[in-house]
Amino acid sequence: MNEKSLFEKFRQTVYDYIVSHVDKTDDVIITLDDVYIVWASKTLQNWKAMISSTLPDGMYYEITHNGDKNECYLDAYKKFENRVYENYN
Numbered sequence: 001m002n003e004k005s006l007f008e009k010f011r012q013t014v015y016d017y018i019v020s021h022v023d024k025t026d027d028v029i030i031t032l033d034d035v036y037i038v039w040a041s042k043t044l045q046n047w048k049a050m051i052s053s054t055l056p057d058g059m060y061y062e063i064t065h066n067g068d069k070n071e072c073y074l075d076a077y078k079k080f081e082n083r084v085y086e087n088y089n
Helices: 003-021
Strands: 035-043 046-053 059-066 071-078
Touching: 003 035, 003 046, 003 059, 003 071
Parallel strands: none
Antiparallel strands: 035 046, 046 059, 059 071
16 A cells, blocks of 8 residues: 555544544534644554544544554544743753
8 A cells, every 4th residue: 555545544544533423413514625644654664643633623633554464543632731831951
């Protein structure tokens, strides 16, 4: 599988997760175009990607592809806070 098709599969996996977990009473409409990769990296045969969506829910997702086992692991996180620490020497 090439990089482009793997990234599309990552986005589809996160999209499916979001659709299956969104509260139906919120009338949320999301498409695959609303899911995007923020960062991705490959080390040896393994990939890791940070993925987000346009939803204002504070969630972000991490997908790790284990190339040895041809498995993917999805972690879902919620951002609680963003602090700035100045002069951090």
